[in-house]
């Protein structure tokens with residue numbers, strides 16, 4: 001790891017600890033050349049496999065962007081979106097697989113989004129599950145009601 005200050009090609013780890021509830025390792029490093037300190041974060045790469053077969057790294061930002069679209073005009077702030085994305089990442093990582101289909105990311109979004117905002121949930125679900133009729137909405141809404149009473 002190059003020193004970000006002087007570009008010295010080597011650095012020494014002075015401390016490492018778990019971060020993000022064990023999903024990352026944070027290392028404190030020291031440069032033997034300029035003695036400055038910096039931090040690196042190491043996480044396992046989680047790849048999302050798209051329907052086309054193309055893989056891309058999992059991104060919380062992408063989850064936030066997708067859900068934000070469904071939340072337009074709804075009383076949902078960025079902090080709530082960030083927490084949701086964190087929940088989604090925890091859920092897909094909990095599967096223990098290094099590669100997950102993008103479909104599963106969508107599935108992992110539905111649960112927490114339902115708790116966050118029902119209208120946003122219905123919007124997201126209608127796209128994700130390709131609702132084709134008002135009947136599909138009715139079915140989903142009756143399931144929501146059931147979820148609330150249960």
Ligand SMILES: [Zn+2]
Pocket residue numbers: 003004005006007008031032033034035036
């Ligand atoms: Zn340095």
